[in-house]
Amino acid sequence: MITYKNIIRGIVTVTAVTMLFSCEGNLNRIRAMDLPGDSPQAIGTNLDLKYTDSGRVVATLKSERMLDYTNLEFPYREFPDGIELEFFDENRQKNTVTSNYAIIYDETGLIDLQGDVVLVTSDSTRLEATQLYWDQTIGWVFTDKPNTIRRPSGARNQGQGFDSDLNFTNFRSRTNVGVQVIEDKNQ
Incomplete structure (x- = not known):
């Protein structure tokens, strides 16, 4: 039986997984922008x-x-x-x-x-x-x-x-x- 509590738990899980994957994508883009080691800070x-x-x-x-x-x-x-x-x-x-x-x-x-x-x-x-x-x-x-x-x-x-x-x-x-x-x- 699907309860209200299970639906909320599912929505929270899907949202958390989506945020994790989107953060990973942003992290990869930020790493791609990282300056080479000989560039000025x-x-x-x-x-x-x-x-x-x-x-x-x-x-x-x-x-x-x-x-x-x-x-x-x-x-x-x-x-x-x-x-x-x-x-x-x-x-x-x-x-x-x-x-x-x-x-x-x-x-x-x-x-x-x-x-x-x-x-x-x-x-x-x-x-x-x-x-x-x-x-x-x-x-x-x-x-x-x-x-x-x-x-x-x-x-x-x-x-x-x-x-x-x-x-x-x-x-x-x-x-x-x-x-x-x-x-x-x-x-």
């Missing part, structure tokens, strides 16, 4: 980011496009159209870096800047290079590529590779030719 355009520490702006970053690969085993963010980065010290002195291309490696804190790299420090020291690495964790910049450094005093250094702190006070050049300005303190 996010793409940002017209970026104007501000980094703060204790309410103080310590850096600003502008870029036309960012590709976020922080979903990979070795996470990084790529800026294929270049960056303009301003960073400020404790005294609010501004340093600026621009390049045609940049990549930031999250785990190592290393930034690789490429193509028309220009770094201008707060005292107007200007570095121009084809490539520059910046180690954020120790505040160190270095390259093995050709570079030119112009100091506000008129001193100029052209070389192939160097290591330095961000203020160029601890500077080690590998090979260079330049003009140095030396003050005569006897005059």
